[in-house]
Structures are given as C-alpha cells and as structure tokens.
Amino acid sequence: MAQLYFYYSAMNAGKSTTMLQSSFNYQERGMNPVIFTAKIDNRFGEGKVSSRIGLEADAELFTVETQLFDHIATLNEKQKVHCVLIDESQFLTKEQVHQISDVVDTLKIPVLCYGLRTDFRGELFTGAQYLLAWADKLIELKTVCHCGRKANMVLRTDENGVAMADGDQVEIGGNERYVSVCRKHYKDALK
Template sequence: MAKLYYRYGTMNSGKSIDILKIANNYEEQGKKVLIFTSAIDDRHGLGKVTSRVGIQREAYLLDETVFEKVQQEQPDCVVVDEGQFASTQLIDLLAEIVDTLDIPVIVYGLMTDFQGEMFEGSKRLLELADRIEEVKTICWYCKSKARFNTRFKNGKAVFTGEQIDIGGNEKYLPLCRQCYMKEKKSAETSI
C-alpha cells in the first residue's frame, strides 16, 4: 500500500539532493519516477530541482494537472520539491494519487517561514501525511540542530516582510532556536 510522505527541514538541510538521489535510485533499478516542483522558486529556471552541491534536474511544475499527469504516466514513485508552497488543494491531489492510484508520493519542503509561521502546504501535509520525517542540519552559528529559516538583509536578521521571498544562503541561514531567538531579540532592540 502506497503512502504519502512529508520530509521537512530547514534551508540547507539537503532536501533537494535527497530528491535527486531518490530519482537516481529508482531509475537505476529501471523504475520510473516523476519529479514536481513549485513555479514560485525560479532561481535556477522554472521546472528545475537544484541542489547546493551543483546537481540539477528537470521537473514538472506542480499544478492542478498533477493527478492527470501521474495517472497518464503511471510512475513507480512521485517526488515533490518545495511542498510548502503548494495549496491545500494541491496537497489533497497528492494524497488522492496515493489513495486512488496506489503510487507513493514523497514531498519535501520547509515547515515554517522566517517568522516561524507554518506554510499552507506544510500545514496540510502535517494533517494528511502517512509518515512525517525531519531532514536535519546544524545551526549556522553553533553545533545545535537547526530549526528556523532566518532571513537576513545587509547582514542583519529581519523578522518582518512578505512570507515568501525566494533566496539561498545570501538571504537565509538555518539557525537553532536559541540563536534564532538571540537574533530576534537583537533585531527588536535595534528598532
């Protein structure tokens, strides 16, 4: 029986390289995998999953045609990058793929934004996923486990602004709770 997996982690935790590794493993065994990603993150071009280690792969854009595309292609597995940006309706379609077509779906994404607030897609994945797993990394400043995606502007942590502002290490760093709270307190006192 297929399952819906949600694998979350902070930025720079290796989610994209995991996606590329999964696809490679399936294909080495002669199995078919479909990769989907959000149209919101276009830093490396639309429809691409790109790892920080420099490996890149084409992907379909995740939209309301996902169920039909998977039904037509009949892959052995579906993998989704940037699941946090998906709407509740798209996450429901991914669950329908699992339940109706008996195809496993593995979704990777962030749990929370730079303010520690949950994304719509992440919230729905927590509600529906059969299995939830954390992809771990360490804090940029210390040796603790990172839990927060901290946004920086001109070298200073910022805690206001739009929920979505696409970027990489030039804009976000993974921090543990203690370092995040220290940065937040420092930002509040400098206002």
C-alpha cells in the same frame, strides 16, 4: 503499499539532494519517477531541481492552479509512474495536498514531498501544515546552527545581514537571504 511522505527541515539540510538521490534509485531499477517543483522558484532555471552539491534534474512545474491529481493521472496513462517526488512542497495549497493524497490512495503511487516546515517568522507554510497533518510518514532532515545545535528555524536577512521580523511569507532566495539557526539563536537575532 503506496504512502504519502513529508521530508521537512530548515534550509540547507539536503532536501533536494535527498530527493534527487531517491529519483536516481528509482531510475536505476528501471522505474519511472516524476519530479515536480514550484514554478515560483526559478533560481536554477525553470523546470529544474538543483542541489547545493551540484546534482540536478528536470522537473514538471506546479503553481497554485495546477491540478496535481489530473496531471499525474495523465502522465501515468502515458507511461507508468512509479513514484512522484515534489520539491519545494511548502508551496502546495491545501487542495493540492488533498490531491496528492488521492494519488496515493486512488492511483496507488507513492508521493514523496520535500520542503520547509516553517517560514522566517516561525509560522507553518500552508503546504507543510497539511502535509504534517495528512502524510503517512514524517521524516525530519537535520542541519546545524553555527553553534552546533540542530537548526530548526530560518532567519531572513536584509542586504546588511540583519535579521528581519516582518515581510511577505514568500521571498525566493538562498544563502544570501536566509540562514538556518537553532531556536535560541533565532530568538536572539530577533530581539
């Protein structure tokens, strides 16, 4: 039975690595997984998903305008799709989360989403908000703060490494801009 999964975490918990491993598992069994990633995040090249440990794969791109149900249905007509994997799922819109739930319920294709739960202000991303509300399975992937506790928050830092409290919700970056920390160190950094 197909289900909608949301794998969420702070940055650097291995979301992309876990997703690429799932894709490999499907391929190893002769199945056809399809990977999607957000066009806005092109740090590793357009149409690529890369993990920090060096794994990578080609991906379909989505923007806020992408009609995911229609796109996936078309791909499925050309060649049976056994699983849809979505990296950077925090960038999905409410409508797109609804569409991928239709992929699960109507096309009977499992959809595995991987993304951040909250932004650097501690607020939910739209995609995460609706995945938390509508997904069949919620799986937290864990990483650690420099103090050893579970990191569940993300700090955005300026060019001097100082934590920022304000700014646009979306600013693409990696370790040079973001640090995963526990709630205590998140609050301490913003004092």
